[in-house]
Amino acid sequence: MEIGIIGLPSVGKTTLFNIVTRQQVKTGGFSASAAPNMGVANVPDPRLTWLSEQYHPKKTTPATVNFVDVAGMQQGDARKDSFSRQLLGDLRAVDALVHVVRAFADPAVPHPLESIDLVRDIRTVETELILGDLGVVEGRVERLQQDISKGRNRADAEKELKVMQRLQQRLESELPMRGMELSDDEQRMMRGYTFLTGKSMIYALNLGEGQEFTPDxxxxxxxxxxxxxxxxxxxxxxxxxxxxxxxxxxLPEEEVADFLEAMGIEEPAAHRLIRICYYALDVIAFFTVGEDECRAWTTRRGDTAPVAAGRIHSDLERGFIRAEAFHYDDLRRLGSVQAIKDAGLFRLEGKTHVVTDGEILNIRFNV
Ligand SMILES: Nc1nc2c(ncn2[C@@H]2O[C@H](COP(=O)(O)OP(=O)(O)OP(=O)(O)O)[C@@H](O)[C@H]2O)c(=O)[nH]1
Ligand SMILES: [Mg+2]
Incomplete structure (x- = not known):
């Protein structure tokens, strides 16, 4: 899972990147031409901690999320030819975008639009993304029309043209691709493109110290x-x-809890951000356990056991035979795998099994 951090200049994108990846990339001073920052964040999951306490494995490995922190966008960027190419390139692989919106005021950090206005900023960035996508769609529509007039691959081109034109209209009425109704067939046709407004969007509102969020x-x-x-x-x-x-x-790990309490913060933003990414992308965690390693993995809700197994290694998907499965909640409640077996809750699942959040799997495979 990969998440892109975007927003206007000097809003705190790199600050958020540092918070979630625990890196210390330099902040401030306009990163407009800089290469994107890449980092990895561990997914906090108390269930994995508990499992590790039961199995005493040599290694405990959390699930991870990759973050990409890109340069600030400016109003009018999308009119530059290089804009969407650059941003699309940097963000091509991401599954979701986190838009950092600035609420903090600080005379030492000038806002590029000279005032604090969250709604304007949200609309400005959305408009730039829409215009960026529109540029891509227009190019594609033109290309498809040429193909059709030359009789090249006509049936497919006509089908794709229809959905591209529908997207074009949607973008022209200032709506993102996100939320557009697409048939399975259309989704398949669109899969090869990475439209920015088609990605899940998460807002991260950056408040000043002690500043409260209010809906106004x-x-x-x-x-x-x-x-x-x-x-x-x-x-x-x-x-x-x-x-x-x-x-x-x-802060050093052992000082975090006290600091959070002193500041009246229930849960650090890094955790909340990762949780909301899981929510936005509708992904779930499953676990593998043993004396060597206890590990958390991420898969899409609705994935079958072989697909989930493929997150571990492609061999496990290819050679999938069945999965031994039980649920974390049952282990927690009953205390041992034997008790789970006695209760008839230890299952052997086949290829059609849909993995649920918190399931503990052992994949049997043969390649
Ligand atoms: N007062 C205050 N300053 C902040 C806050 N968040 C970030 N800053 C400061 O704002 C400046 C810009 O922060 P960055 O995280 O570099 O912002 P950015 O969005 O990555 O900026 P660019 O990459 O240049 O577009 C830095 O000097 C930060 O220390 C905040 O919540 N309050
Ligand atoms: Mg930055």
């Missing part, structure tokens, strides 16, 4: 809560205090 910061956008998740225009959103969280990320 977002007047004009829809703000609601669902399953305890803040949704802004339907997009999962977290609020965080960049400066404070940066300090937390640099």
């Amino acid at each position: 910061m977002l007047t004009g956008l829809t703000v609601e809560e669902q399953d305890g998740v803040l949704l802004v225009n339907g997009n999962p959103t977290i609020v965080f205090q960049g400066k404070v969280e940066e300090e937390i990320a640099q």
Whole structure:
């Protein structure tokens, strides 16, 4: 899983990147021409910690999420030819975008649009992404029309042209590709393209120290809560205090809890960000356990056992025979694998089994 961090200049993108990856990349001073920062974050999961306490493995390996921190976008960027190519290149592989929106005011850090206005910033970035995608779609539409007039691959080209034109209209009415209804066939046709507005969007609102979030910061956008998740225009959103969280990320592990309590922070932003990425992408965790290693893995909700096994190694998907499966919750409740077996909750699952969050799997395979 890979996440791209985007936003206007000087909003705290690299600060958030440092917070979540525990790196110390230099912040401040306009990174406009710099190469993207890449980093890895461990996915916090208390279930893995508990499993590790039971199995005493040689190694405990959390699931990881990759983060890419790109240069700041500017209003009007999308009109430059290089813009979408550069950004598309940097963000091609990401599964979701985190848009860092600046709420903190600091005279020492000038805002490129000279005032704090979250709604304007959200709209500005969305518009740039839409214009960037529009450039790609227009190019593709033109190309397809040429193919059709030359009778090249006509049937397929006509089908693709239809969906591209539908996307074009959508973007022209200032709507992102995200949320567009696509048939399975259309989804397949679009899979080869990486439209930025087709990716899941998460907002991260960067507040100043001690600053509180109030919905009136977002007047004009829809703000609601669902399953305890803040949704802004339907997009999962977290609020965080960049400066404070940066300090937390640099503390030695054993001092974190006290600092959090002193600051009245329930859960560090790094954890909340990763959780909201899981939520936005609708992915789940499963585990493998043993004396050598206890490990957490990520897979899409709805994936079958062979697909999940493929996250571990492609051989396990190719040679999948069956999976021994039981659930973390049952182990926690009953205390041992034997007790799970006695309760009839230890299963042998075949290729059609859909993996659930918290399942513990042992893959039997043959290659
Ligand atoms: N006061 C205050 N300053 C912050 C906060 N977050 C970031 N900064 C400062 O703002 C400046 C820019 O932060 P960065 O994280 O580099 O911002 P960026 O979005 O990566 O900037 P570019 O990559 O140049 O577009 C730095 O000097 C940070 O220390 C915050 O929450 N409060
Ligand atoms: Mg930066």
